[in-house]
Amino acid sequence: MSPEDRRTMPLLPLSMVMQLTELTARQIRYYEEHNLIEPVRSEGNRRMFTLDDVDSLLEIRELLDEGINMAGIKKVFAMKSNCVTNSNIATxxxxxxxxxxxxxxxxxxxxxxxxxxxxxxxx
Missing domain, CATH: 1.20.5 (Single alpha-helices involved in coiled-coils or other helix-helix interfaces)
Incomplete structure (x- = not known):
């Protein structure tokens, strides 16, 4: 299994992510509603998070601490997404x-x- 596969594997429940990120369940659900993270749902319909999701949540928290609002954070994530998906842009x-x-x-x-x-x- 590659390191990238491990990072995208849904392993962590909401309670563990709350401890790792120091965010509330409501905050995490809010960021999910705004499509900043996309946790996978288990058979019991519980959210399961990847290490990449945790990194994104930590980045969101850091950007908020720096004074960037949600619109700005969405732009940052869109820019990151475009940089990753657009092969014409220098990496x-x-x-x-x-x-x-x-x-x-x-x-x-x-x-x-x-x-x-x-x-x-x-x-």
């Missing part, structure tokens, strides 16, 4: 992608602070 590492995203967020924050300061000076 970059996940770490590089995160670095680029952090730089862009920092630029937006800096511009917002600058414009707020300029507004205070002109008033």
């Amino acid at each position: 970059i590492s996940y770490a590089k992608f995160r670095s680029i995203l952090r730089d862009e967020i920092q630029q937006v924050i800096t511009v917002q602070k600058t414009s707020l300061r300029q507004g205070d000076l002109s008033g």
